[in-house]
Amino acid sequence: MFYDLIPHLINGVALGLLFALLALGFMLIIGVMEVINLAHGALFTLGAYGAVVMMAPDGGFPYEFMQPYYDLPAIPRYVIALIVGPLLAGVVGMGLEVCLRRTYGADPLYGLLLTFGAALVIEEVIRGIWGSSEYYLPTPKEISGGFIFGDLIYSTYRIYAAIFASVMIGMLWLFLNKTPYGAVIKAGAHDSEMVRALGYNLKVLRLLVFGFGAALAGVAGVIMAPIWGVRPVVGVDAVIPAFVVIVLGGVGSFWGAVSAGLMVGIVVALTAAFLTDWSLLSMYLLLLLVVTFRSRGLAGKASVLEA
Numbered sequence: 001m002f003y004d005l006i007p008h009l010i011n012g013v014a015l016g017l018l019f020a021l022l023a024l025g026f027m028l029i030i031g032v033m034e035v036i037n038l039a040h041g042a043l044f045t046l047g048a049y050g051a052v053v054m055m056a057p058d059g060g061f062p063y064e065f066m067q068p069y070y071d072l073p074a075i076p077r078y079v080i081a082l083i084v085g086p087l088l089a090g091v092v093g094m095g096l097e098v099c100l101r102r103t104y105g106a107d108p109l110y111g112l113l114l115t116f117g118a119a120l121v122i123e124e125v126i127r128g129i130w131g132s133s134e135y136y137l138p139t140p141k142e143i144s145g146g147f148i149f150g151d152l153i154y155s156t157y158r159i160y161a162a163i164f165a166s167v168m169i170g171m172l173w174l175f176l177n178k179t180p181y182g183a184v185i186k187a188g189a190h191d192s193e194m195v196r197a198l199g200y201n202l203k204v205l206r207l208l209v210f211g212f213g214a215a216l217a218g219v220a221g222v223i224m225a226p227i228w229g230v231r232p233v234v235g236v237d238a239v240i241p242a243f244v245v246i247v248l249g250g251v252g253s254f255w256g257a258v259s260a261g262l263m264v265g266i267v268v269a270l271t272a273a274f275l276t277d278w279s280l281l282s283m284y285l286l287l288l289l290v291v292t293f294r295s296r297g298l299a300g301k302a303s304v305l306e307a
Contacts, residue, residue, distance in 0.1 A: 007153070008270055008273040009266060009269070010154060010159070010162070012270060014159070015227075016262035016264055016266055017161075017166055017169065017261060018161060019241050019245050019265055020169060020260070020261025020262065021169055021220050021261075022241075022245075023241075023261055024216060024257055025215070025220070026213065026239075026243070027246050031251075032188045032205070033111075035100060035108070035115065036111075036112055036115070037096075037115045038118075038119050039115045039116070039119040040213075040214075040235075041237075041242075042118070043092060043122070044089070044217040044234070044235045045233075045234050045235035045238075046085075046221070047222050048218075049085075049130055049230060050086075050087070050088035050089070051081035051084065051085040051225055052135050052225070054080050055081050055137055074138070074140035074142075075140045075142060078139065082222055086215040089215055090215035090218060092214065093215070096115070096118050097206060097210035100210075101203070123232050123233065132231070132232060135230040136229060138226075143156055157226055157227070161223050161227070172216075184200055188200075188202070188205050188206075221235075224238070244260075244283050247297055248290055248298060250296050250299040251297070253297070253298070255299060264286065267286050268280065268282055268283055
């Protein structure tokens with residue numbers, strides 16, 4: 001019985017790590033900006049569409065001038081897609097931060113409404129450019145298909161996605177904890193005025209953090225595109241689990257978010273194996289169970305969002 005569950009557990013770990021990566025970008029923005037960015041899912045979608053343009057010649061509109069590029073091998077194009085997708089999301093995210101500046105210091109509801117409106121705008125722009133049809137992001141044959149281990153078949157791409165997400169999470173932790181730039185970001189999450197008093201430009205810090213968080217959403221969008229498909233509303237499927245992961249792990253806790261992401265991914269995958277219709281509901285039940293006994297999540301501390 002347990003042997004049969006191994007593929008579902010692997011899928012759950014891969015999904016959980018990707019949820020964690022997406023949630024960490026979300027959490028960075030909440031920590032420094034004190035804004036719940038409801039456009040995070042739309043930025044996730046934008047990253048996926050940016051990758052589609054880099055990988056698929058039929059990605060929504062004619063790219064005849066890019067034909068020499070499409071003649072390149074799949075691996076270099078995929079690496080470029082992993083750069084262009086997050087870069088597109090990051091640039092749009094920084095533009096959104098500029099729009100948000102007039103809401104700083106005001107009622108948080110203004111920022112919430114602005115990001116909600118931005119999500120709708122981005123979604124409609126995506127529809128205007130690429131239409132409402134679903135796209136599939138092709139992956140290089142080296143990381144697609146499956147392999148047999150024993151009597152079970154595993155998805156090669158999901159293994160790759162799990163490894164890539166793990167590396168990204170590790171690099172993010174090293175950046176935040178072992179570099180002076182990461183120290184400034186963490187300080188900004190606790191006391192932005194102190195950061196300003198120390199001589200750092202708070203506007204630039206917020207701009208770069210918002211762009212960085214948006215780029216992480218774009219990375220997750222590129223990696224999850226072959227698993228979920230690419231469509232204008234796929235961001236809704238992403239932002240809700242990301243929010244669940246942040247609350248479940250505890251706002252402001254890095255490893256809490258990673259642990260919560262893994263829990264959510266494994267619970268969703270195992271539930272899908274037996275009760276498909278309950279797979280999404282299972283993460284909400286998990287959240288309800290945890291916050292009933294621990295209101296701040298698994299590793300949460302007092303945060304800027306608390307009254």
